[in-house]
Amino acid sequence: ETGVTxxxxxxxxxxxxxxxxxxSSQSGHNTVSWYQQALGQGPQFIFQYYREEENGRGNFPxxxxxxxxPNYSSELNVNALELDDSALYLCxxxxxxxxxxxxxxxxxxxxxxxx
Amino acid sequence: xxxxTQLDSQVPVFExxxxxxxxxxxxxxSVYLFWYVQYPNQGLQLLLKYLSGSTLVESINGFxxxxxxxxxxxxxxxxxxxxxxTAEYFCxxxxxxxxxxxxxxxxxxxxxx
Numbered sequence: 001e002t003g004v005t006x007x008x009x010x011x012x013x014x015x016x017x018x019x020x021x022x023x024s025s026q027s028g029h030n031t032v033s034w035y036q037q038a039l040g041q042g043p044q045f046i047f048q049y050y051r052e053e054e055n056g057r058g059n060f061p062x063x064x065x066x067x068x069x070p071n072y073s074s075e076l077n078v079n080a081l082e083l084d085d086s087a088l089y090l091c092x093x094x095x096x097x098x099x100x101x102x103x104x105x106x107x108x109x110x111x112x113x114x115x
Numbered sequence: 116x117x118x119x120t121q122l123d124s125q126v127p128v129f130e131x132x133x134x135x136x137x138x139x140x141x142x143x144x145s146v147y148l149f150w151y152v153q154y155p156n157q158g159l160q161l162l163l164k165y166l167s168g169s170t171l172v173e174s175i176n177g178f179x180x181x182x183x184x185x186x187x188x189x190x191x192x193x194x195x196x197x198x199x200x201t202a203e204y205f206c207x208x209x210x211x212x213x214x215x216x217x218x219x220x221x222x223x224x225x226x227x228x
Contacts, residue, residue, distance in 0.1 A: 004158075031214065042119075042205050042218030043159070056215050090159065092216075100147050100209035101166050104216060106159040 002027055004093050004107035012113045013081050021076045021110045023091030031055070031096030032074040033104060034066060037088040049074055050096050078112075086114045119206050121219035129227050130198055136191040136222045138206030146211065148189040150180055153203045153221075162204070165189065176200075196226045 005024045013019050025032050031050045035043035045058040049068035063079040072093070078085055088111050092104035122137040140148070150162040163174040170182040180191045189206060203223045207216040 033214065033216075035216075035218075040220075042207075042220045043216070045215045045217070048214060056213055058215070092159075094214060096214055100211065100214055101164075102214060103161045103164065104214065105161075106151075108158040 004091060004105050006089075006091050006107040006110050008110060009108070010111045010113075012115065014115050015081055015083060017081050017114075018077065018079045019081060019112060021078075021089050021091075021112070023074045023076070023093075023107060025072045025074065025091075025093030026105050029093035029095050029105070030072055031094045031102075032068055032072065033092045033094070034074070034076050035090040035092065036060075037090055037109070038084075039087070043090055046076065048096075055096075081114045083114050086112060088112075119208060119217055119219035121206055121222050123222050124220065125223045125225070127225045127227060128196055131195045133194050134192065134196050134200075134224065136204050136206075136224065138189045138191065138219060140187055140189065140206070140208050147209055148180075148182055149207045149209070149216065150174075150178070150189070150191050151205045151207050151216075151218075153205065155202065159205070162191075196224070198226050198228060200224060201226045 033048040034046040037043040047057040048055045052068045065077045068074045088109040090109045092106045094102040094104045118141045120139045148165040151159045152162045165182045173179045203221045206219040
C-alpha cells in the first residue's frame with residue numbers, strides 16, 4: 001500500500017509568481033485535504049476535495065485554488081505569491097464519508113519559501 | 116467555530132518520567148477528538164482518536180487520552196516516556212460534521228536522557 005506522496009519537497013519562488021504543488025493520495029482514498037503550516041503554528045485547513053468536487057474551504061483567499069483528478073490525486077495552485085505564503089503545505093487523504101470520524105493520512109509536505 | 120487550545124508550547128522531560136500534554140476544545144460542535152504526532156522531519160500521523168464509547172483511548176505506543184466532556188478537555192498522557200517520543204503533538208478535532216481538522220498550535224515534547 002503506497003502512502004501519500006507530495007512533490008516537490010522544497011520550492012523557492014519570488015513574490016508575484018505562481019506555484020503548483022502536487023499530491024498523490026493513498027491507494028483507495030477518495031478525499032484529499034490541503035493544509036498550510038506556518039513556522040511554529042499548527043496546520044490550517046485550506047480546502048478539501050471529495051470525488052473531484054470541492055467539499056469545504058477554510059479562510060484562504062481565492063488565489064489559493066485546487067483540483068482533484070479522476071485518480072484522486074490533487075493539485076494546489078497559489079497565484080500572486082506573497083511573503084506570508086512561505087510555509088509547509090501538507091496534503092492528507094482519507095476514505096471520506098464526510099462525518100469526521102475518518103483518519104487522515106498525511107504526506108511529508110512541500111516546503112515553500114517566497115522571497 | 117471550533118477552536119482548540121494547547122496550553123503548553125514546549126514540554127521538556129527526562130526519560131522515564133510521566134508526561135501530560137493538555138488540550139481544551141470549544142464545546143460548540145465536534146463529537147470526535149484526535150491527537151496527531153509529528154516526529155522530526157516526518158509527516159503528521161494519527162496517534163489516537165476518540166469517537167464514542169469509553170472515554171479513555173489508548174495508542175499502541177503507550178499514550179492514552181481521556182475525553183472529559185464537562186471540562187471540554189482531551190489531555191494526552193504517558194506514564195513513562197522514551198527518547199523516541201520526542202516530537203510535536205497536535206490536538207486536532209474535526210469541525211463538527213466534516214473532515215476539516217482544526218489543529219491546536221502544538222506542543223513540542225523533548226525527552227532528555
